[in-house]
Amino acid sequence: MIHLQLASDYLLLIKRGDNLNNNILSLKNICMQFGNEVILENLNLDVSKGQFLTLLGASGCGKTTILRIIAGFLQPLKGKVIFENKDITNLPPHKREVNTVFQKYALFPHLNIFENIAFGLRVAKKSKQEIENRVSEMLKLVGLSRMAQRSVNNLSGGQQQRVAVARALANYPKLILLDEPFAALDLRLKKDMQFELKKIQAKTGITFISVTHDQEEALSMSDIVVVLDKGKIQQIGPPKDIYNEPKNAFVADFIGESNIIDGIMLEDYLVKFVGKKFKCLDKGFEKGEKVDVVIRPEDIKLVSPDAGHISGVVTSSTFRGVNNEIIIDVDGFKWMVQTIEYKNVGDIIGLGISPEDIHIMKKSKYSSEIGDYSSFSDEFFNEKEEICH
Amino acid sequence: MITAHSVTNFLMKKRRFAINLKIFSMPYAVWLFLFSVLPMVFVLYYSITNSENNFTLENFFEIKNYSRTFVRSIVFSSISTLISFLLGYPAAYAISKLSKKLQKIVIVGVILQMWISFLLIIYSLMTIMESNGIINKFFNIFGIDCPIINTKIAVIIGMVYGSLPYMILPIYSSLSKLDVKIIEAAQDLGAGKLKIFTKIIFPLSTPGVLSGFLMVFAPNMSSFIISKMLGGSENVLIGEVIELKFLGGQYNPWSGSAIAIILMFFIIICTSVVGYLIYYKSEK
Numbered sequence: 001m002i003h004l005q006l007a008s009d010y011l012l013l014i015k016r017g018d019n020l021n022n023n024i025l026s027l028k029n030i031c032m033q034f035g036n037e038v039i040l041e042n043l044n045l046d047v048s049k050g051q052f053l054t055l056l057g058a059s060g061c062g063k064t065t066i067l068r069i070i071a072g073f074l075q076p077l078k079g080k081v082i083f084e085n086k087d088i089t090n091l092p093p094h095k096r097e098v099n100t101v102f103q104k105y106a107l108f109p110h111l112n113i114f115e116n117i118a119f120g121l122r123v124a125k126k127s128k129q130e131i132e133n134r135v136s137e138m139l140k141l142v143g144l145s146r147m148a149q150r151s152v153n154n155l156s157g158g159q160q161q162r163v164a165v166a167r168a169l170a171n172y173p174k175l176i177l178l179d180e181p182f183a184a185l186d187l188r189l190k191k192d193m194q195f196e197l198k199k200i201q202a203k204t205g206i207t208f209i210s211v212t213h214d215q216e217e218a219l220s221m222s223d224i225v226v227v228l229d230k231g232k233i234q235q236i237g238p239p240k241d242i243y244n245e246p247k248n249a250f251v252a253d254f255i256g257e258s259n260i261i262d263g264i265m266l267e268d269y270l271v272k273f274v275g276k277k278f279k280c281l282d283k284g285f286e287k288g289e290k291v292d293v294v295i296r297p298e299d300i301k302l303v304s305p306d307a308g309h310i311s312g313v314v315t316s317s318t319f320r321g322v323n324n325e326i327i328i329d330v331d332g333f334k335w336m337v338q339t340i341e342y343k344n345v346g347d348i349i350g351l352g353i354s355p356e357d358i359h360i361m362k363k364s365k366y367s368s369e370i371g372d373y374s375s376f377s378d379e380f381f382n383e384k385e386e387i388c389h
Numbered sequence: 390m391i392t393a394h395s396v397t398n399f400l401m402k403k404r405r406f407a408i409n410l411k412i413f414s415m416p417y418a419v420w421l422f423l424f425s426v427l428p429m430v431f432v433l434y435y436s437i438t439n440s441e442n443n444f445t446l447e448n449f450f451e452i453k454n455y456s457r458t459f460v461r462s463i464v465f466s467s468i469s470t471l472i473s474f475l476l477g478y479p480a481a482y483a484i485s486k487l488s489k490k491l492q493k494i495v496i497v498g499v500i501l502q503m504w505i506s507f508l509l510i511i512y513s514l515m516t517i518m519e520s521n522g523i524i525n526k527f528f529n530i531f532g533i534d535c536p537i538i539n540t541k542i543a544v545i546i547g548m549v550y551g552s553l554p555y556m557i558l559p560i561y562s563s564l565s566k567l568d569v570k571i572i573e574a575a576q577d578l579g580a581g582k583l584k585i586f587t588k589i590i591f592p593l594s595t596p597g598v599l600s601g602f603l604m605v606f607a608p609n610m611s612s613f614i615i616s617k618m619l620g621g622s623e624n625v626l627i628g629e630v631i632e633l634k635f636l637g638g639q640y641n642p643w644s645g646s647a648i649a650i651i652l653m654f655f656i657i658i659c660t661s662v663v664g665y666l667i668y669y670k671s672e673k
Binding site: 071073092093094095098099100102103104106107108109110119120122123124167168171 | 568570571573574575576577578579580581584588589592593
């Protein structure tokens, strides 16, 4: 009996030890302030080895500040940066085993592609042979083998990015930071480079931390997405969880499109909104608790007005290529529905909502900020009014 | 209504306007011709004729008599260029590190010197370096009496004094254009302060350094007032020789012109080499 207990304790220890080793980077209680402006507020983040983690948020949410703190260009006001179980908070950037792919790549204009990639190796005083081997390995990895001697000044955006990635990888760092890596590329190239970068990450097994404001990029590339707003982490999780189970109205609104409606949780698996009761899959709320109900536009089915739970008038219909985006006015609340059917403005239609389409969130400070799908100009004027107040 | 006719008409008007703009550059072109091109033609003409107006190349061989002076000029202007680089680079670097506001103020301070007549500066240097000047009086306290005036050092000091702003400004301009992100990238890849300077900052500022060299070396090479006023009779430079041939006791504009032509070609070759280096650096 005692033996068994010991064994399980031991197992627990191993597990915990494993966990410790698995965390390549931890940010502990990071606070950051520029002047009076609070950028990061008591931020905690653990990054596992080999992960592709994305910090996602609008500009000014503090994501770039986090990256710069990890790289060492900024010192946090409070808190610690733990890298491989060592406190590196006060280590200067050039002594960290972290390399960055800069937003506009920041290639060295006076050096050719080969020398750009070799820079870190030359600084580290590697042997000539090793540099030669490593650089050609990197060139091969990013598909620029034939261009080693070319100047970096006449390269296309995609090529520049390849060089930047190769340069960051050449030192075999344990962690790569990417600052808006695709912001300077056009849509098509972006898609290609995202695919390639993901491949490179899988091949090398190096931990990547990327910063972006592009939710699509975050969802398609990452193992873990960290949604940030106003210097605080709103949600951490795999892309699917972030999309399917947003924690609050901000996340639901920022990631993809969502209809967010005020509701009341009547009991487990039963929620009331727009004056009607709906079965759902959520539980664990208090009886009568006010909640936010999220329903994704692509989950709503269009049915005949009398067959649906809710019905309303189509106020706008926009062709989006893969689908049509229609806005439906239900008693003054504008719903968005994405469908392959085509509806005319003025049509009266019913909305079909199944229990698995409903996601319930606790109320947050964002609940009041995020409204329905009133047209852009409506929202614009509303916002203007708010500013006037 | 837009017709083909109205379009061509519009384009014609545009073209005429472009031609009109060229007219505004005419006064300068005339100026350039009268006071630069024409004198140059005269100098060239003088250099290949003698006092009887006959064609000759003998004037050019006269340089033999001044080979020492010519070499001295090269040495002096090289040394002064080097010194102003050694003084100017750190200064330019320091200025580029200041806050934007302070940078402007300090740069005006550097330029300030260019607003003062150089002759005035030379005169004040003379009074400072004289045997009754501040410097010598200071030496006298320690029982030393060595006025700097009329020495090689005096000429070098004069040259460096005049050159510094022309060295600092181009270097500063290339340093201030440097992208901070590039320096951060180098730091990120493991380069410490010294490596960042030797591998990134200095190489990227070489166009500024080279144009600084150009703007300092060429004028110093042909300067005559500095050596005349500060150098005494022992430190005659080639510019002074040319002056003497035109205005001085050794009146001989024919050989003076020939020496001027030789000097000009020497400077052209130097500047072309440096110019090519700048081009090569910035294009590469």
